Amino acid sequence: MIDLLDLHKRFLLAHLRPGDVAVDFTMGNGHDTEFLSKTVGETGKVYAFDIQELALASTRKRLIESGCPDNWELFRVSHHRAPEFVKEKIRAGIFNLGYLPGSGKKELTTMRETTLPAVDAAVGMLGEDAVLIVAVYPGHPEGMAEGEALLGYFSGISRFRYSIAQIKLVNSPTSPYFFVVESK
Numbered sequence: 261m262i263d264l265l266d267l268h269k270r271f272l273l274a275h276l277r278p279g280d281v282a283v284d285f286t287m288g289n290g291h292d293t294e295f296l297s298k299t300v301g302e303t304g305k306v307y308a309f310d311i312q313e314l315a316l317a318s319t320r321k322r323l324i325e326s327g328c329p330d331n332w333e334l335f336r337v338s339h340h341r342a343p344e345f346v347k348e349k350i351r352a353g354i355f356n357l358g359y360l361p362g363s364g365k366k367e368l369t370t371m372r373e374t375t376l377p378a379v380d381a382a383v384g385m386l387g388e389d390a391v392l393i394v395a396v397y398p399g400h401p402e403g404m405a406e407g408e409a410l411l412g413y414f415s416g417i418s419r420f421r422y423s424i425a426q427i428k429l430v431n432s433p434t435s436p437y438f439f440v441v442e443s444k
């Protein structure tokens with residue numbers, strides 16, 4: 261069976277190497293931050309963003325307890341402001357849109373008004389041979405609307421600089437899906 265989380269990792273690993281710079285734009289409980297940190301290793305760098313202190317605390321705990329190298333920096337800042345904090349070009353970025361699992365605060369979900377500027381900023385942050393994953397959860401109304409807005413945005417980007425695919429289960433319209441952006 262197709263495992264979307266496994267596919268995220270495969271796309272990331274097709275580009276990301278030790279020593280690279282990566283960004284987790286929605287750190288949540290830090291699963292992706294941990295994966296990025298371990299992949300780029302002690303010579304690399306990972307920046308992670310979330311608007312909730314709970315996410316930073318949970319991620320910090322995960323990174324320390326799982327033995328991640330000392331290569332990460334966490335920001336309690338909305339992801340659309342990432343370029344203010346990340347000055348290098350990045351090799352990989354990931355958005356896992358939606359709300360913090362287990363927090364009970366579903367109102368603190370990602371919203372189109374900030375998601376679109378954040379994804380636009382992230383595309384601009386990609387260096388050569390880089391990858392951006394944007395995972396969408398259309399099972400709730402804002403997630404559905406985010407996905408439609410992102411499809412419109414990505415459809416307008418030049419194919420000469422980026423290839424952009426949408427990976428989704430066509431026989432399960434409310435299941436999560438993702439966009440993958442690869443720079444040339």
Ligand SMILES: C[S@@+](CC[C@H](N)C(=O)[O-])C[C@H]1O[C@@H](n2cnc3c(N)ncnc32)[C@H](O)[C@@H]1O
Pocket residue numbers: 285286287288289290291292293309310311312315337338339340356357358359360361368369370371374
């Ligand atoms: C589905 S969770 C991410 C899961 C995470 N990748 C993990 O591995 O656990 C989405 C996260 O996006 C965060 N979020 C919502 N709006 C945001 C924003 N404007 N900037 C950054 N993070 C935001 C939420 O607080 C939530 O923690």
